[in-house]
Amino acid sequence: MRSIWNGAISFGLVSIPIKLVNATESHSVSFRQIHLEDGGRIRYRKVCELEDREVEQGEIGKAYEDADGTMIPVTDQDLAALPIPTAKTIEIEGFVPAERVDPLQMDAAYYLAANGVPAAKPYTLLREALKRSGKVAICKFALRGRERLGMLRVVDDVLAMHGLLWPDEIRATEGVAPDAGVTVRDKELDLADALMDTLGDVDLEALHDDYREAVEELISAKASGEEPPSAPAAPAGGRVLDLMAALEKSVREAKESRGEEAADITHLPKKSTTTTKKKTAASAKKSTTGSPRTAKKTTAKKTTTAKSTAAKKTSAKKTTPRKRTA
Numbered sequence: 001m002r003s004i005w006n007g008a009i010s011f012g013l014v015s016i017p018i019k020l021v022n023a024t025e026s027h028s029v030s031f032r033q034i035h036l037e038d039g040g041r042i043r044y045r046k047v048c049e050l051e052d053r054e055v056e057q058g059e060i061g062k063a064y065e066d067a068d069g070t071m072i073p074v075t076d077q078d079l080a081a082l083p084i085p086t087a088k089t090i091e092i093e094g095f096v097p098a099e100r101v102d103p104l105q106m107d108a109a110y111y112l113a114a115n116g117v118p119a120a121k122p123y124t125l126l127r128e129a130l131k132r133s134g135k136v137a138i139c140k141f142a143l144r145g146r147e148r149l150g151m152l153r154v155v156d157d158v159l160a161m162h163g164l165l166w167p168d169e170i171r172a173t174e175g176v177a178p179d180a181g182v183t184v185r186d187k188e189l190d191l192a193d194a195l196m197d198t199l200g201d202v203d204l205e206a207l208h209d210d211y212r213e214a215v216e217e218l219i220s221a222k223a224s225g226e227e228p229p230s231a232p233a234a235p236a237g238g239r240v241l242d243l244m245a246a247l248e249k250s251v252r253e254a255k256e257s258r259g260e261e262a263a264d265i266t267h268l269p270k271k272s273t274t275t276t277k278k279k280t281a282a283s284a285k286k287s288t289t290g291s292p293r294t295a296k297k298t299t300a301k302k303t304t305t306a307k308s309t310a311a312k313k314t315s316a317k318k319t320t321p322r323k324r325t326a
Contacts, residue, residue: 001021001022001111002021003019003020003021003113004020004021004022004110005019005020005143006018006019006020006088006115007020007088007089007090007141008088008089008090009089009090009092009112009126009139009152009159010085010089010090010091010092011092011122011126012092014122014125014126015089015122016114016119016122016123016126017114017115017116017118017119018090018112018113018114018115018119018123018159019112019113019114019115020110020111020112020113020143020161021110021111021113022108022109022110022111023109023110023111023155023160024108024109027209027212028212029212029215029216029219046060061073061074061075062074062075062076062145079145082142084142084147086140086141086142086147087142088142089141090112090139090140090141090150090152090161091139091140091141092137092138092139092152093137093138093139093140094137094138095130095133095135095136095137095138096135096136096138097134097135097136098134098135098136098153101136101138101151101164102170104165104170105149105164105165105167105170106162106163106164106165107148107162107163107164107165108162108163109160109161109162109163110160110161110162110163111155111158111159111160111161112152112158112159112160112161113158123159126152126159127154127157127158127159130152130153130154130159131154136151136152136153137151137152137153138150138151138164139151139152139161141161143163148163148164149163149164149165149166150162150163150164151164187244188243188244188247191244191247191248191251192247194247194251195247195250195251195254198251198254198255198258198260199254200258214229217229
């Protein structure tokens with residue numbers, strides 16, 4: 001792999017000479033622009049406005065356009081001589097747990113190769129230290145005319161660096177989420193859980209680019225004068241408006257696609273949410289702790305009523321005048 005940047009990792013007072021190589025590659029099918037009338041290539045030519053002629057790449061440099069239109073030339077030597085430590089060095093700022101890095105910040109990925117025999121020892125030291133700590137290194141580096149944020153981690157036995165967006169480059173989520181008035185029922189959550197369980201895990205290595213393969217087949221057919229493959233027929237059936245019905249159908253189809261029997265999914269074992277569990281527990285506790293007191297109160301009430309009735313009878317018996325016999 002061809003290196004795109006040479007420099008060093010600064011790890012405290014340890015300097016590790018490294019070469020930067022791309023860790024990813026694009027397999028997308030690229031197209032050329034053509035003139036539809038005759039199929040001729042459309043090309044972009046770099047023309048000097050002052051001389052009105054096409055110029056070669058070696059004649060082209062950089063310049064900053066000022067507010068009044070003045071061009072201020074800036075050379076590669078000017079940029080290389082900038083008074084910043086990251087011009088040719090990956091400066092490690094600190095170490096954090098990997099979960100602290102927001103995936104939204106992830107950018108391009110690179111492999112860091114030890115540059116020369118003397119770099120092998122410090123390279124291995126940093127790699128093993130990262131492995132043992134379970135952390136990643138946050139760093140700063142300069143590439144392609146700007147300073148960037150990065151994250152170093154270990155992939156197999158290689159140091160890999162992910163370019164990171166700066167925190168202020170991540171847009172806020174305000175206004176993106178749906179209205180807060182939407183509620184989801186427990187039954188809908190249970191069906192969503194069932195669908196997730198049915199779909200199960202995924203083998204990332206088995207995934208591939210279907211669109212690219214279809215484009216390659218199309219090009220191959222056109223090149224050989226054959227009929228291009230036709231698009232698959234649209235799935236039958238109208239739009240399902242009932243969310244419950246859509247979830248049930250999704251679970252059923254997912255089970256069938258995996259060769260499983262689509263059992264009665266309308267009576268799924270309920271996976272109660274935390275709130276429901278708390279309410280159930282509170283209700284059970286209330287029911288359990290309340291029953292003896294209620295029973296005692298009922299018993300006491302009955303006893304009081306019985307005593308009251310007996311007292312009334314006794315009182316009535318005492319106040320009733322006895323009939324005297326002559």
